[in-house]
Amino acid sequence: MAKKEEEKIKVDGKEIDTSKISFEEALNDLEIIVKKLETGEVPLDQAIEEFNNAMKLSKICNDKLKTAEESITKLVKDNNELEDFKIEE
Numbered sequence: 025m026a027k028k029e030e031e032k033i034k035v036d037g038k039e040i041d042t043s044k045i046s047f048e049e050a051l052n053d054l055e056i057i058v059k060k061l062e063t064g065e066v067p068l069d070q071a072i073e074e075f076n077n078a079m080k081l082s083k084i085c086n087d088k089l090k091t092a093e094e095s096i097t098k099l100v101k102d103n104n105e106l107e108d109f110k111i112e113e
Contacts, residue, residue, distance in 0.1 A: 047088040054081040
């Protein structure tokens with residue numbers, strides 16, 4: 025399995041390694057950026073950088089949610105084979 029490339033972004037003055045961030049940390053940092061951008065008091069160049077960081081954090085959150093969803097939609101059979109989990113309505 026390929027190792028995630030280390031990428032650092034700055035959020036609220038702190039440097040964050042996005043390859044090691046948890047879902048909760050990424051979501052919290054994303055909320056910080058959104059609040060900052062919503063003030064309308066961020067210079068354009070900084071707003072563009074903040075937006076790009078927000079997009080990276082959003083992708084991290086989405087990827088982590090997708091991974092979690094995939095892992096909980098599998099059941100392990102008695103013989104240790106994976107089986108898709110289906111809810112019958």
